[in-house]
Amino acid sequence: MTAAAEKSSGHRLLVIDDEAAIRRFLHSALSSEEFSLHEAATGHAGLSAAAAFRPDVILLDLGLPDLDGIDVIRRIREWSQVPIIILSVRERESDKVAALDAGADDYLSKPFGVGELLARIRASLRRAATSESEPVFASGDLLVDLNLRRVILDGTEIQLTPTEYDLLRLLISHAGKVLTHSQILRQIWGIAHHEQPHVLRVTISNLRKKIERDPSRPKFIITEPGVGYRLKTAE
Amino acid sequence: MNLFGAATGYIFSLVLVVIATLVCEVIRPYLVPTNMVMVYQLAVVVAAVKLGLRPAIATAFLGVLAFDFFFVPPRFTFSVADKEYLITFFGLFVVGVIISSLVAKVREQSQEQARLSRQAEQARILQARENLERALLNSISHDLRTPLVSITGALSALKGEGERLSDQARRELLETAFDEAERLNRFVGNLLDMTRIEAGAIRLNMEPSDIQELVGCALAAMEKRLGDREVTVELSPGLPLVSLDMVLMNQVLVNLLDNANKYAPAQSPIEIQASVREGWLCLEVTDRGPGVPPDELGRLFDKFYRIPVPERVGGTGLGLSICKGIVEAHGGKIRGENRNGGGLRIEILLPLTQPVSEKP
Numbered sequence: 001m002t003a004a005a006e007k008s009s010g011h012r013l014l015v016i017d018d019e020a021a022i023r024r025f026l027h028s029a030l031s032s033e034e035f036s037l038h039e040a041a042t043g044h045a046g047l048s049a050a051a052a053f054r055p056d057v058i059l060l061d062l063g064l065p066d067l068d069g070i071d072v073i074r075r076i077r078e079w080s081q082v083p084i085i086i087l088s089v090r091e092r093e094s095d096k097v098a099a100l101d102a103g104a105d106d107y108l109s110k111p112f113g114v115g116e117l118l119a120r121i122r123a124s125l126r127r128a129a130t131s132e133s134e135p136v137f138a139s140g141d142l143l144v145d146l147n148l149r150r151v152i153l154d155g156t157e158i159q160l161t162p163t164e165y166d167l168l169r170l171l172i173s174h175a176g177k178v179l180t181h182s183q184i185l186r187q188i189w190g191i192a193h194h195e196q197p198h199v200l201r202v203t204i205s206n207l208r209k210k211i212e213r214d215p216s217r218p219k220f221i222i223t224e225p226g227v228g229y230r231l232k233t234a235e
Numbered sequence: 236m237n238l239f240g241a242a243t244g245y246i247f248s249l250v251l252v253v254i255a256t257l258v259c260e261v262i263r264p265y266l267v268p269t270n271m272v273m274v275y276q277l278a279v280v281v282a283a284v285k286l287g288l289r290p291a292i293a294t295a296f297l298g299v300l301a302f303d304f305f306f307v308p309p310r311f312t313f314s315v316a317d318k319e320y321l322i323t324f325f326g327l328f329v330v331g332v333i334i335s336s337l338v339a340k341v342r343e344q345s346q347e348q349a350r351l352s353r354q355a356e357q358a359r360i361l362q363a364r365e366n367l368e369r370a371l372l373n374s375i376s377h378d379l380r381t382p383l384v385s386i387t388g389a390l391s392a393l394k395g396e397g398e399r400l401s402d403q404a405r406r407e408l409l410e411t412a413f414d415e416a417e418r419l420n421r422f423v424g425n426l427l428d429m430t431r432i433e434a435g436a437i438r439l440n441m442e443p444s445d446i447q448e449l450v451g452c453a454l455a456a457m458e459k460r461l462g463d464r465e466v467t468v469e470l471s472p473g474l475p476l477v478s479l480d481m482v483l484m485n486q487v488l489v490n491l492l493d494n495a496n497k498y499a500p501a502q503s504p505i506e507i508q509a510s511v512r513e514g515w516l517c518l519e520v521t522d523r524g525p526g527v528p529p530d531e532l533g534r535l536f537d538k539f540y541r542i543p544v545p546e547r548v549g550g551t552g553l554g555l556s557i558c559k560g561i562v563e564a565h566g567g568k569i570r571g572e573n574r575n576g577g578g579l580r581i582e583i584l585l586p587l588t589q590p591v592s593e594k595p
Contacts, residue, residue: 093482094440111420198443198476205445216451216468223452226440226482 010034011125014055016046016072017087018065022110026059029114035121043067050076057124058084059117060104062095069095070102077103083124087112093226100180100227107178107227123176123233137172139234142211142220144172153211163188164207171221171231180228204229244290251278252297256305268306268320272327275302279331283338291339295331299324378422382415389415425553428486429538432560437483439564443476444484446509446516452481453488461496465504474509477516477585483561490554491520491581498524499578515567515584526573535571558583 013035015026023039031037038053040046043064050058058076062069073084086099086107096107105127106120137144141154146169151158160168166188171179185191185200204223208215222230255278259271275298283291303313307320315321389412393405400408431437450468454461488507495505503523510517527535534540536559539552555571558581562569567585574580 111416201443201445201448201476205447208447216447216470217454218451222455223448223481225452225485226480 010036011056011121012036012038012053013121014038014040014046014049014053014058016040016043016049016058016064017061018042018063019061022061022087029117030121043069043072046072047075050080050082055082056128057121058082059121060084060086062086062088062092062099070098073099073102073104081128083128085117085120085124096227097180097182100178101182105177120176127174127177137175139175139232140219141213144168146172151211158210160207160210163203164210167203167207168211171229175231176233178224178228178230184228244286245293247286248282248290248294248297251282251294252301254278255298256301259302259306263306268302268308269323271302271306272323275299275327276330276334280334280338283335284342287342288335288339291335292332295328295335298331299328302327375426379419382419382422385415386412386419425557428557429553429560432557432564437561437564439480439483441478441480444479444481445476446470446474446518449479449481449484449488450507450509452485453492456485456489457492457496460493461505464496464501466492467504467506469506469508471510474511474516475587477587479565479585480561484565487558487561487583488518488520490558494554495520495522495524495579498522500524503578511587512584514587516587518583518585519580521574521578521580523574523576523578526577526579527571529573532571532573536569555581 010033013030015023015037017023017026017039018041020041023041027037027039038049038055040049043066046058046060046064047067049055060069060072064072069086076082076084083105084103086096086104087110088096088099088107089110099107105124108117108120135145135147137146143152144150145152149165151160151165151168167184170184170187181197181200185196188203189196189199204221205215208218208221211220212218220232222232224230252275255274258274262271262274275295278298279291279295282294286294300313303315303320303324304311308316389408392400393408393412397405447470450470454466454468492505492507499505499522506519506521508517508519508521531540536555538556540555541552559569562583562585565585566588567583569581569583571579571581
């Protein structure tokens, strides 16, 4: 395969991870006609590759030998809005929150399945392609018409308070992506997270009672413990 | 420091001799001088017991001088009129030295004995710890290796014999490898949690939390493992937000559900209940499993404890001790009891001491 042919194939992915075994596994799992893969083993190499290779999505490991992953995100965000998906080990929720707040788009906890990774990559590509969100959101029984401000569950219109509606609309406009607690609080209530942590919990709880069939087993608004919320989209 | 310590001993010898002299002065009208020797002898014994050999000898020597100077006629001179007193001096000094060395020896022996018994105690503790660590290591290496054996075996079969195998066999091998890898991941996670709890390194990120959301997260994490098992959720209406660490408490619920799922018969339901009871949030997970032998209920939360069941159920024996560590870090309590009609009820109590202010 020639370089030109390789370039023309599909979306460009940049993997920044210092673990050779993980790069190798990602290479096998993701190299296909859909994606062409570029790899970097350090933060600095990743930053140069982001500028030279112009990837459509970046997969970034937070634990790099030379640079803090958060710094890598900030420096990329100085000039690019390319979707960044964090690959992070379990139980470092504070790292994930910091990465998302610094401008990362999503995260996956290691170890992860390739199916989940592909879904996140495709969702990021879709969001990047359509800056304007669709006027109608549909997932399962739930239908939200953002133009008419109507929420319909299983054919029946649901009445939401203005705050509940704003929260649902915010989640819909970032469907499939994690929003941290502080991102939601700032956008809906215009306050910092530490000021009113409970208003978000109460509003989510009320919203779930209205749109979820069983609020103890939510199907739309998914909690990412210690991080934030994600609106699940029908894949 | 040593010098200072030694000097202190001699200063105390001098003080003892001064005290003995004062006592002798008080009793002088009633006694002949020879009997005062007993008072100085007493000072020597005290010095030997409290101060050690050298200060005791110094006390004996100073005692002889003081006795001579203050009480042997002619008084307030070191000259001696009656030469018999020289024998008294000699006796006082020699007996003083003998007492000193005897007492010092006894003191040394008892110190030595205390040291030996301390060493024996330390050796015993060390041995107990080594036994525990060996048991721990055995358990860990077994639990680490078992899934690795399955994974390596399945993958090597696919790598070497892949073409000869039927589609179904290949699929089964892949599923085995995948399930076992997930099990290994959970086990490593448990070990990390346990290590963190034991090191006192868990930092709680307390946030006002919705109990229904907590239950929802645990059920979502357990979705695949629970399969189609019935799980009923019963939450008292109007539960308050509870200040807790969502990630860690989620881990607690997942561990409890995982246990119930592993030990209870496949068709039996698992129940989750939450209510408020006298200033505590009460969270319960109950199952219809074999329960725990009553005399072993106290060991339920011990590390590496597993209930005795005929068929070996895979597990690390760490899940419940992790739960206990996390709940106690929250200032809460956890206990288990057998249910009427069979099964186990685990009850968690979390303090509601910091009610979340409800603002409009």
